Amino acid sequence: MEAIDVVIVGAGPAGLATSACLNRLSIPNIVLEREDCYASLWQKRAYDRLKLHLAKEYCELPFMPFPSDAPTFVPRRGFLDYLHSYVSHFRINPRCNTAVESAYRDEAKKADLNVHEEYVAKFLVVATGENSKGFIPEVSGLDSFGGEFFHSSKYENGQKYKGKAVLVVGCGNSGMEIAYDLSNWGVRTSIVARSPVHVLTTNIVYIGMRLLSYGVPCNIVDFIVVLLSRLKHGDISNYGFPRPTRGPFYIKQSVGRTPTIDVGAVEKIRRKEVQVFPSIRGIQGSKIEFANGEVEQFDAIIFATGYKSTVRHWLKGGQDLFDGSGMPKLCFPNIWKGKNGLYCSGFARRGLFGISVDSQNIAKDIDLALRSERVLIGIPDARVC
């Protein structure tokens, strides 16, 4: 059994940022990671052409800007280089191949467990992410499908599907970007769009973010970005993508749904190089029937249908912080602190920017708690800050 001040679960950007903030305050912490590497989403579960969708100034982790010669929209490789420098600069040493199977506050419950390793900590930081596990919905007849089907997190590129027919389900950022990539690889590509969606561009989002940071109200920002999007894309409801009635930043802030950022798929849809279908009604062999009655044959299906949090699989308790699906109950910006030393970073649905805010708040709060504990028991505070 190992005793330490802080245990952080997950070595993605949120876990690394929290560890860096604690290390700066000389607060002992360990980061436990289920995979064999840190930032596993970026190293192992992302496609080749992935780039950050937000400008680099909104994707920095605390206390380390991107190099000044980094492009505004950093590619995956550049982001990984940045994370490697971050880990070595802040001397972060994640313990890999260490999946946390159970975390309890109550000492008595430990006796039931058949544990491999055990840690005792004053503070627990949940940093396992909003995107912990790929989600594939139940679709009638999917088990009869003759071709392969898999989640978007397993997609790398479209090389092996050249000349084949592939259906991408979901028109969030993963789905639209994968559809664009497949089509570039010479794949006969189709996409399922089942509900209204905002389609913006990286630059339009950038303008929106700047306006919000100058204090322009969200409804005005939404009006401007939707107008810009209409000028750029025209009325895309003609192609099967109706717009939601609420604005994109309002939706992002209220329910966390990210607008789709077009990287070229809209033009391909306009040119009919990518077909758009409504929901899947059912599957029989290689034939897929859609809600409008159309039936088409496909060789593969890629489910770009989002992710689920896995917090509820291993965290016992913490009902004050997390709901039944492992997502936070509280609202940004005060969502990072639970009761009895429990914290979470990376659950604000605010991407890397939210992670930076959470991690700094958590480290400050733990520092304060440790200092007051020292005062209470009369130990002089020798830590360097």
Ligand SMILES: Cc1cc2nc3c(=O)[nH]c(=O)nc-3n(C[C@H](O)[C@H](O)[C@H](O)COP(=O)(O)OP(=O)(O)OC[C@H]3O[C@@H](n4cnc5c(N)ncnc54)[C@H](O)[C@@H]3O)c2cc1C
């Ligand atoms: C494809 C994609 C692109 C994105 N692009 C952007 C972007 O451009 N800009 C932006 O701001 N945001 C972006 N996001 C959103 C978000 O910023 C990223 O998902 C980011 O990686 C989240 O960091 P995280 O540390 O919270 O979670 P993750 O990166 O998911 O890291 C969590 C880590 O916890 C580990 N873990 C999970 N369960 C356990 C367990 N039980 N025990 C031990 N370890 C565990 C996982 O293996 C993983 O390594 C993107 C998300 C995705 C999916």
Ligand SMILES: NC(=O)C1=CN([C@@H]2O[C@H](COP(=O)(O)OP(=O)(O)OC[C@H]3O[C@@H](n4cnc5c(N)ncnc54)[C@H](OP(=O)(O)O)[C@@H]3O)[C@@H](O)[C@H]2O)C=CC1
């Ligand atoms: N370059 C970048 O920066 C990228 C960032 N990301 C980020 O990663 C996160 C996850 O994105 P993503 O993987 O796209 O997941 P999302 O959850 O954002 O999107 C999932 C999509 O799948 C649809 N869907 C879900 N279930 C079904 C179903 N049964 N039938 C049809 N459609 C369905 C959803 O539609 P509905 O709305 O109807 O539920 C939605 O369109 C987001 O935050 C995103 O911004 C992702 C890729 C690239």
Ligand SMILES: O=C(O)C(=O)Cc1c[nH]c2ccccc12
């Ligand atoms: O890619 C994501 O999911 C993010 O959360 C990044 C993000 C944070 N705020 C936004 C506003 C508009 C588009 C993307 C984001």
